[in-house]
Amino acid sequence: MLTLLAFIVTLGLLVTVHEYGHYWVAKRCGVKVLTFSIGFGKPLLTWRRGETTWQLAMLPLGGYVRMLDERDGTVPASEAARAFNRQPPLKKIAVVVAGPLANLILACGLYWGLNAWGYDGIRAIAGQVVADSPAARAGLRSGDEILSVDGRATATWDQLFIALIDTAGSGTPVSLVVRTPGQGEHAVQLPPIAVAQIEPQLLGRLGLTAAPLSTRIANVAPGGAAARAGLQPGDRITALNGEPIGDWSVLQARIARLGGTEIRLTLARAGVLKTVTAVPDSVRHGARNIGRLGIAPAVDEARWAQHQVRLQFGPIEALLQGLDKAWTYTRLTLAMFWRMLADRTGLDQISGPLTIAVYAGESARAGLSVYIDFLALISLSLAVLNLLPIPLLDGGHLMYHTAELLTGRPVSARLEALGQRIGLLVLLGLMALALFNDFNRFIPG
Template sequence: MAILTDLGALVWGYIIPFLFVLTIVVFFHELGHFLIARLCGVKVAAFSVGFGRELVGFNDRQGTRWKISLIPLGGYVKFVGDDNAASVPDRAAVEAMSEEERRGSFMGKSVGQRAAVVAAGPFANFILAIVIFAALFSIYGRSYSVPRVDAVHEQSAALEAGFMPGDVVLSVDGEKIQSFGDLQRIVSISADIPLAITVERDGKEVDLVATPKRREITDRFGNVQKIGLLGLSQNTQPDDRYTVSFGPLEAVGEGARETWHVISRTGIFVAGIFSGREDADQLGGPIRVAQYSGQVATLGLAALMNLAAVLSVSIGLINLMPVPMLDGGHLLFYAYEATVGRPLPDKVQDVGFRIGLALVFMLMIFATFNDVKSLVGVDVGW
């Protein structure tokens, strides 16, 4: 009986929230490909949520097979003339087509149309994030707390930089700071990076330079993260906290700014991993996403949708990486074709797709290993 209870808690507490978030993000990614493909006259053979054996499905009037498949960890749009779900062309099938059939295939379209179809998936993820953020801001508004420093910790980066209690942070590297949360988000991904910070002190502006120190922290769910810290704390007074309400159009603008913030900060973090400044063991895979989904779900639907928006941005960015098999790899091939006037030789593309597939699998294995290591708390000395 206890086993059944634990299994039910696992399913409803982690798996269902994870699949809810992942399905939303993947569906809109593939919908972006699908809509622009239809706009460009590309015939779509299948639209699948999930991989593997089909569970349920139907054909629409255009001949597209819409289906839900057995393995709910992604999805794909398959165009006429594709060899597989990654839009690798089936050249033999394309050559065997009539002229009219070829015009309706993905490979029969111009390089600009193909690039638009491929880019539409990641950009649909960004649009989804904007819509989710805008809806949340429109419904709940946005809470701010005046970025006033109440205490400066001993032996901290803030103390070394000259912060004093009562300072109000105005900007970081020229970026205006509206809330203490804005400061925390910038500092957390800026470990070991000097930051030019302007504060208001006794009615005057004072310029400081502080370098956040990398520290391990444990969040409310027990997850350990390595982030940058200045060593400041805030005891928010009622007068320092306020909520801003947004109309529909204002909420869209705020949603776009929040989406751009997530894009830029994610880009900084990924660049830090490649440069060696950030630890690669912070990369997570499906297990960690499921874990976070379940944890965030306990905070309510709004928090879970916020996670969906952040994940949508991440999926969009990952797919734009210039790796064959991903959307960015296809765009790289098309950029070559547009520049030179002819596509890469078939053999070169085939090798590129194989290398891309290997890289994607290696990344998945590495991320999953990080997930397992995080769950069991093992230090393997990366």
């Protein structure tokens, strides 16, 4: 129910803001607005306000503003001057751009409010660095705080993610300034990051995780090597073959090299040390076999609490931070679309209503600040998507009206009709791909 409610609020708010942008500017340009609809299809609820019919329709996946237009039917001579098609190109452009601009303003406003109110973040500290990962080979270690990426400050884990995505695809090494406890600041270099889209798993692919992991066992896989040896949740592994172990990544790396070999583990259980023997299973991982015990680590709660930070800014700084974040995400979204067009990579990242609904529910459960951040990101995405030069979208209409501004005459009805058909095919294809990706993500089998 929370997922459904969050999805309805998300879509309803973003569509209403978008369409109201069109409506507000159209009214101020002297255009008569006949219908303001949230949703498509059969109206479920209608009411009259002034000369406009407002309605909620059956299919909530969008909305529209219908304006007086001579191309849609006969217009009385007394109202012809208020028809949209009679307006000069600049007014038409203003009306078209107003919808995406309203979504952009909403996103900036949400970011500004979030920054001014304050939100909880996670410091850009490597809670865990996976052995033999790109991060580990670059010299990063668990507990290192990443202060900047290519000169861009990274106070939080989210800022680190954005900065790394921003550098991805450049083909050049990525320079980090890192603070290691007890050693001060120093520079490290990650290899060039190849990424075709805004990839949520990027940090994990580099070998970085936010949560600091302990050598205390949280879960034991049934039937695995650890279960056969008698290991239990709550046990803390203190030594392997007599060598002290204080870091999960070290333990994981050593176990990986010992598949099929008997090992001695020293455990702390209920305050008592005991030694058990186990034979890690040898499992295929990529091109090689690795050892696996079948245990999952617990988070080091004391260290994790030290990674939490509360961020809050004054009104001006909050606005500047919000504008910078909106601009960065807009650039990244445009770059993602360009990469898709250039080499057709990242097509599996196109999402439909099911993905939006799931993420809306997850962000709502995570807290108000996370949901607001999600709402702002979707609003930005909606603004960028609508400005793509595809007929039927605002960007397609913008293309027509810009051509009219440059040539001095409207695009012919025949050319516009052809564009509409092409645009419909493109949008249907994108919708089919989005639904296909949704089902692949969330429907088993």
